[in-house]
Amino acid sequence: MKDKIISLLAAFETENIGNSFPLDYCLPVYHCVSDDNLPHIKHIIQYKNTKQFEEDLDCLSKYFQFVSWSEFKDFVKGNFKPQKKIALLTFDDGFREFYDTVLPVLERKGFYACNFINPAFINNQELMFRCKASLIIDEAEKEKIADPEIYKMLSMENPSKEDFKQQVLKISYHQRDLLDQLTEKMGIDCDTYLREHTPYLTTEQLKTLTQKGYGISSHSWDHPKYGELSLKEQMESTDRTFNYLKENNFMYESFAFPFTDFGVKKDFFDELFKNEELFCCFGSAGVKLDSVEQLFHRIPMEMGTSGKEILKKEIAYFRLKKIINKNKIVRK
Template sequence: MPFKDTIINLVSKFSGGMSTQNYPLDYCIPLYHTVSDETLPHLKHLYPYKSEKEFEKDLDYLLKYFNFVDWDGFRRFQESGNRGGKKVALLTFDDGFSEFLHVVAPILERRGIYAVNFINPAFVDQQDMLFRCKASLLIEKIKSEKVDISLLQNISGLRYGATDEICSHILKTGYKKRVLLDLYAEAIDLDFKDYLRKNKPYLDLAQLQELKTRGFGIGAHSWNHPYYSELTLDEQLETTFSSLDFVKTHAFLADAFAFPFTDFGVSKSFFEQLYRRCPDLYSFGTAGIKTDAFAHNLQRIPMEHDSAANILPKETAYFLLKKPFKKNLIIRK
């Protein structure tokens, strides 16, 4: 076990574990992408996701410590200054995957829990696919079928690369070089559009509108899910505002935006321009239990790498460990 994890576990143990009293913030914002009992090839090689049983177990745990609220309730809680009573949780999902309608929504409706799904307009109606999902599909085909690896070696420049090296290279392909993924797919006869047509991994516009009528929130998540660290400031603002314009046009949540991947390194200038145009907006990162110099930029807790019962105590312990060093506030430059 890494030394950092050992220290976090010790702090968690001696601080008494998770409780309403020692959880350091008044709110908790869990982050998921999807929930499924099925193998999803477009996600299989990217990150783990919860089964239905695991997700329900997470909800049981979270309900011990938090009141789940809807978007309006969360805004009121943030703006009222009234922090008495049980702490609140806002459940969030990213990327607009179709399981949210078919799997997640029925579970949440049965339990009376609200969630916001942050979507990328470029993928609505199966128009395109997140470049990372394309990478996962490529790796799945390479590992499960007989593929002429020499074609990929030539395109990648790894002339003597073994299969695992090629797959690692594909998985590391960045947003700015995403066209390479289409070249790899053409070389091994993988049709992304055919996969979209047959599997429909994303929610379409009619389904998003249905979810809205059923009481769920739909927020913005950039136009096509880039790494903000790879973009210029103008490009960051463009993809942000275009996604916000989309959700506003369709009467979804025009005051909710979640950064794709992370907001790590996003500049002070970006936030100043963002909130100048959208003063009522709340934005969301993925840095766990932290606060931000910009009060309307809130951090979420990724929940898919372990159970909620393990993640929350460790996040709390990590916050307490950093507190004496004043490392829990994100300062923008």
């Protein structure tokens, strides 16, 4: 219902997105761009292919000016006066496709991007728990006869493939052992998958990206949902990643929430910004303001539609929320 109203309103948005965009900065977030079928991502993220990604970039660059990290910082401090509203391109999760597929496009166009990575997965040491969920769903879809034992592990009895998928997607960070049990039961060897497909960037690639001027920054240690963690757990994951970035001479001035900042309370931000070397952090609530001034919200660009459509919807939604005074997240 909500989505239908937004789509309807978006249809009335003007063609000049640059004028109607309500903020003076636009922060798109992607995970992956690929022309291939990627079983470890396809059931959790609707990633775009190269053509769709380039169309997004062309649309964005028509209305916005892409900036580098230092320009973004200067802009926030009021020391950078852009010609258009600015856009800072960001990528999460540190997938290898950033190096193989995205980098050539960005180098050709001369655009900067910042990568928010999880050190636990760099060099293909481990697969993020959600990627394991994607592999499980992929395997289940291929199988003609399902094993009732597998359903039993999820307390399900003869579910539809869709119900099974939804149940697997519900498995949280704290329940991630269950995903390991499921992969084992289904004969999915995550270590072999990591070795054969190398889904993540390597330290070598991160160093090359840094040399080329691209940002490598924090997305937490191993991608927990922060709203489900205690303050102590939140800070452990954050500090450990900060130290890793600093040791490797990567960019330790920013942090992007894994999944979402939803449910994260003010006490975390108070603790986070005790670290004076941290400039800001990023959420992904779309076009939205926040009572935490150093928290900037990004626009998820992998929603199954074109970048232009996504921006129009975001503009329409922001306008709607403004009427009812709900366009700012207030943390307590």
